[in-house]
Amino acid sequence: xxxxxxxxxxxxxxxxxxxxxxxxxxxxxxxxxxxxxxxxxxxxxxxxxxxxxxxxxxxxxxxxxxxxxxxxxxxxxxxxxxxxxxxxxxxxxxxxxxxxxxxxxxxxxxxxxxx
Amino acid sequence: xxxxxxxxxxxxxxxxxxxxxxxxxxxxxxxxxxxxxxxxxxxxxxxxxxxxxxxxxxxxxxxxxxxxxxxxxxxxxxxxxxxxxxxxxxxxxxxxxxxxxxxxxxxxxxxxxxxxxxxxxxxxxxxxxxxxxx
Numbered sequence: 001x002x003x004x005x006x007x008x009x010x011x012x013x014x015x016x017x018x019x020x021x022x023x024x025x026x027x028x029x030x031x032x033x034x035x036x037x038x039x040x041x042x043x044x045x046x047x048x049x050x051x052x053x054x055x056x057x058x059x060x061x062x063x064x065x066x067x068x069x070x071x072x073x074x075x076x077x078x079x080x081x082x083x084x085x086x087x088x089x090x091x092x093x094x095x096x097x098x099x100x101x102x103x104x105x106x107x108x109x110x111x112x113x114x115x
Numbered sequence: 116x117x118x119x120x121x122x123x124x125x126x127x128x129x130x131x132x133x134x135x136x137x138x139x140x141x142x143x144x145x146x147x148x149x150x151x152x153x154x155x156x157x158x159x160x161x162x163x164x165x166x167x168x169x170x171x172x173x174x175x176x177x178x179x180x181x182x183x184x185x186x187x188x189x190x191x192x193x194x195x196x197x198x199x200x201x202x203x204x205x206x207x208x209x210x211x212x213x214x215x216x217x218x219x220x221x222x223x224x225x226x227x228x229x230x231x232x233x234x235x236x237x238x239x240x241x242x243x244x245x246x247x248x249x
Contacts, residue, residue, distance in 0.1 A: 016153070017200075017204050018204070020153045020157075020197070020200065020201075021200055021201040021204040021205060021234070022201075022233075022234055022237055023237070023241070024153060024156050024157070024197050025194065025197045025198055025201055025238065026237070026238035026239075026241045026242050027156070027160065027241070028156050028159075028190060028193060028194050028197060029194070029238075029242065030241075030242060030245050031159070031163065031181055032156075032159075032181060032186075032187070032190035032191075032193070032194060033187075033190070033194075034242075035178065035181060035182075036178075036181050036182040036187055040246050042178055043245070043249030044249065045167070045170075045171045045174045047248060047249040048167060048174070048249045049167055049174075051248055051249060052163075052164060052167055061160060061164075064157070064160070065157045065160050065161060068153045068154060068156075068157035069154055069157055071150060071153055071154075072150040072151065072153050072154035072157075074150075075147050075149075075150035076147070076150050076151070076154075078147065079144065079147040079148065079150075082134075083131070083134060083144055083147070084131045085129050085130075085131050085133070104154075104157075104158070104161075107161065108157075108161045108164075111161050111164050111165045111168070112161070112164045115164070115165065115168040
C-alpha cells in the first residue's frame with residue numbers, strides 16, 4: 001500500500017468508527033432483540049417501506065453501512081498483520097480488505113438505491 | 116542512517132499468539148475484532164433493504180430470519196462487540212482531539228462524557244422514532 005494513500009483509508013476508518021459507534025447499537029437493539037422478542041409490535045410492512053424509501057433515510061443508512069465496511073477493512077487489515085504476524089503479505093491483505101469493502105459498498109448502493 | 120537498514124531487519128520472530136500473554140494485548144485484539152461485529156450488522160441492514168424491496172413476503176422472510184435462534188445468538192455476540200466498540204471509541208476520542216478552552220485543555224472526562232451523552236440521546240431518539248413511525 002502506498003504511503004500517501006494511508007491518510008485516505010484512515011479517514012474512512014475514522015468516519016466509519018464514529019458512525020458505527022453512534023448508530024449501530026440502537027439499530028441492532030431494535031431489529032435484533034426488540035422485534036424478535038416482541039418488546040414492541042413487529043413494524044408493519046407499509047410503514048417500514050415508506051420510511052426506508054425516504055431519500056434522507058437511505059442516504060444516512062448508506063453512509064453508515066458503507067463507512068462501516070471501510071472501518072472493518074482498515075481494522076481487520078491491521079489485526080491480520082499484527083495479530084497473525086502476516087507482515088509479508090501486507091499488500092495482498094490490504095488489497096483484499098479494501099477490495100471487499102468496495103464491493104460490499106457498491107452492492108449496498110445497488111440494493112438501497114436501485115432495487 | 117543508512118537507508119538500506121530497513122525496519123524489517125529489526126523484526127523479531129514472534130509467535131502468532133504473542134497477544135495472549137497480557138490482558139492489555141488481549142483487550143487490544145478484542146477491540147480490533149469488534150470490526151467484525153460492525154461489518155456483520157451493516158450487512159444485516161443491507162439485507163433489510165433487500166427484503167423490503169421484495170415486497171411484504173420478502174419482509175416476512177426477514178422477520179423470520181432475525182427471529183431464528185441462530186441469528187439471535189449471532190446478533191447477541193455482535194451486540195456485545197458493538198457496545199465494546201462504542202465504549203472504546205468514545206473513550207479514545209479525548210486522546211485523539213484535544214480541545215482547549217482558553218489555555219487549558221478540556222478535561223478528558225468532559226469530552227468522553229459529552230460523547231456518551233450524545234450517544235445515549237441519539238439512541239433513545241432513534242429507538243423512539245422507529246417505534247412511532249413504523
